[in-house]
Amino acid sequence: NAGVMQNPRHLVRRRGQEARLRCSPMKGHSHVYWYRQLPEEGLKFMVYLQKENIIDESGMPKERFSAEFPKEGPSILRIQQVVRGDSAAYFCASSQDLNYGYTFGSGTRLTVV
Amino acid sequence: KQEVTQIPAALSVPEGENLVLNCSFTDSAIYNLQWFRQDPGKGLTSLLLIQSSQREQTSGRLNASLDKSSGRSTLYIAASQPGDSATYLCAVEDQGAQKLVFGQGTRLTINP
Numbered sequence: 001n002a003g004v005m006q007n008p009r010h011l012v013r014r015r016g017q018e019a020r021l022r023c024s025p026m027k028g029h030s031h032v033y034w035y036r037q038l039p040e041e042g043l044k045f046m047v048y049l050q051k052e053n054i055i056d057e058s059g060m061p062k063e064r065f066s067a068e069f070p071k072e073g074p075s076i077l078r079i080q081q082v083v084r085g086d087s088a089a090y091f092c093a094s095s096q097d098l099n100y101g102y103t104f105g106s107g108t109r110l111t112v113v
Numbered sequence: 114k115q116e117v118t119q120i121p122a123a124l125s126v127p128e129g130e131n132l133v134l135n136c137s138f139t140d141s142a143i144y145n146l147q148w149f150r151q152d153p154g155k156g157l158t159s160l161l162l163i164q165s166s167q168r169e170q171t172s173g174r175l176n177a178s179l180d181k182s183s184g185r186s187t188l189y190i191a192a193s194q195p196g197d198s199a200t201y202l203c204a205v206e207d208q209g210a211q212k213l214v215f216g217q218g219t220r221l222t223i224n225p
Contacts, residue, residue, distance in 0.1 A: 006156075033212060043157075043202070043215040056212060091156060093213075101147050102213060106156035 002026075004105035005074075006092050012111045013082050021077040021108045025094030032075045033102065034067060037089040049075060082112045115140045115207050119216035127224050128195060134188040134219045136203030141181050147213065148177050148188050149202040157202065161188070165208075193223045 005024040013019050025032050034046040048056040049069035060067065064082075069075040079086055089109050093102040116139045126132055136146070145164045149157040161170045161177040163186070169178040176189040190197060200220045204213040 031211075035213075035215075042217045043204075043213075045212040045214070048212055059212075093157075101145065101159055101162040103159065104149070104157035109154075 004029075004092055004094050004103050006090075006105035006108050008108060009106065010109050010111070012113060014113055015083060016081050019079040019082050019086070019110055021079075021090050021092075021110070022074045023077070023092030023094075023105060024074040025092075026096075026103055029094035029096050029103070031095045031097075032069050033093045033095075034075075034077050035091045035093065035104075037091065037107075039088065043091065046077075079110075082110075084112050086110060087112045115143075115205060115214045117203060117205055117214050117216035119201075119203055119219050121219060122217065123220040123222075125222040125224060126193060128193060130193050131189070131191050132193055132221075134190070134201050134203075134221070136186040136188070136216055138184045138186075138205050138214075140207065141184050142208050143181065144206045144208045144210070146177075146179055146186050146203065146205050148175075148186075149204065151200045151202055151218070153200075160201075190221075195223045195225050197221065198223045 007022050032049045035043045037043045045059040047060050047067045064080045066078045089107045091107045092105045095102050118137050120135045147162045148160040151157050163170050163179045174191040179186045200218040202218045203216045
């Protein structure tokens with residue numbers, strides 16, 4: 001079991017470009033979560049998805065950010081027109097159900113130049 | 114709104130010492146509490162998960178306790194080793210929320 005797989009590990013984008021971050025959950029896990037860790041800050045919840053459904057997006061910025069978890073393939077976190085303040089580590093987690101806790105991926109470190 | 118606080122923010126101790134990391138949370142209506150370890154530039158590794166009905170969990174040299182009524186959890190590390198150096202994160206999941214609220218972490222350094 002390869003665990004939660006995130007790619008790329010590092011991503012550099014110029015201001016105004018789009019960033020696409022991918023996450024494949026652990027085998028058998030149907031719940032996917034995205035968290036953001038800004039420099040010198042704690043991890044903050046962004047969005048919770050199940051296959052083809054956004055369950056809770058209360059932590060997502062209202063503009064430029066979107067997430068999906070299609071029927072086939074990985075979950076995608078998309079950031080349009082990136083700005084320097086988007087530079088952060090973005091972590092994906094998955095869970096089987098409420099009783100087993102969360103498993104996190106290694107993260108994608110986004111740098112906006 | 115749930116808030117999680119971890120004290121101390123940083124801790125440096127010599128190898129071999131037993132130590133305690135503290136975590137407090139403001140809303141006791143939690144579903145579970147999870148302790149993680151984060152190495153610099155790396156992801157999170159789950160250490161221990163305590164359900165709200167449990168008082169403690171143990172794994173090797175680690176023991177985590179939960180006092181839900183007082184909003185506190187402690188992570189006890191026995192016989193610390195340099196390899197234990199990392200940031201330790203406490204996170205709670207509120208009932209019905211299905212998302213984690215994290216503390217700021219305790220940066221632990223074990224000196225050889």
